[in-house]
Amino acid sequence: MTAENDAYETRRSQIETYFDRTAAETWRRLTSDAPVSGIRATVRAGRDRMRTTLLSRLPADLAGRRLFDAGCGTGALAIEAARRGADVVAVDISPTLVGFARERVPAGLRGSVRFEAGDMLGGGHGRFDHVVAMDSLIHYDLADIVRMAERLAAACDGTLLFTFAPRTKLLAAMHAVGRLFPRGERSPSLVPVGEAALRRRLAAAPGLSGWEAGWSERVASGFYTSQAIEAVRR
DSSP states (O other), X not given: OOHHHHHHHHHHHHHHHXXXXXXXXXXXXXXXXXXXXXXXXXHHHHHHHHHHHHHHTSOSOOTTOEEEEETOTTSHHHHXXXXXXXXXXXXXXXHHHHHHHHHTOOSOOSSEEEEEESOTTOOOSOOEXXXXXXXXXXXXXXXXXXXXXXXXXXXXXXXXXXXXXXXXXXXXXXXXXXXXXXXXXXXXXXXXXXXXXXXXXXXXXGGGTTEXXXXXXXXXXXXXXXXXXXXXXX
């Protein structure tokens, strides 16, 4: 195994431990309507805005389309896409969060949603019209983000939407202070990435030949800052 693979697997293990054990209950509350602290309320509001932003880039009517939700967490985006008629496969590294997601699936969806615990890069789910990865790549460095985008794009025939942590002075300062969550529940650190550098690397990636990165939008809400980018097949 290469040093790059070792670093990726170590990071992936840290993320799995955090979301599946250390702070699973925190994220269950954060992604529900339960009362939360002021800091967490800004994160909730930011995540809600980002989810709406990503969904706005998809057709209002998703009937007959397949969507892959990579790193689905507790399932809000996947469920909304299924409401619009999509057939959704949603995968997350945390079995605990996937369990919460399954509990939240309402009756009467126009489409369908299947939640699975496992590696979002594992493949084997067929092909998709749309792939969305909301805040599931933000803990990885630039090289890993590009490799992950290549893997996700390999199963996508239309639109790839993902978010990254933009390199800003404010974001760096907030995470240096380390106040996003209480100490015992703090998430693995985000890895700020410059948008220009990301676009250059995406354009040069062999696995993204035939793709073009275009639209981008940043969402900032208190202690939440994330930036979406869209790549489409040319």
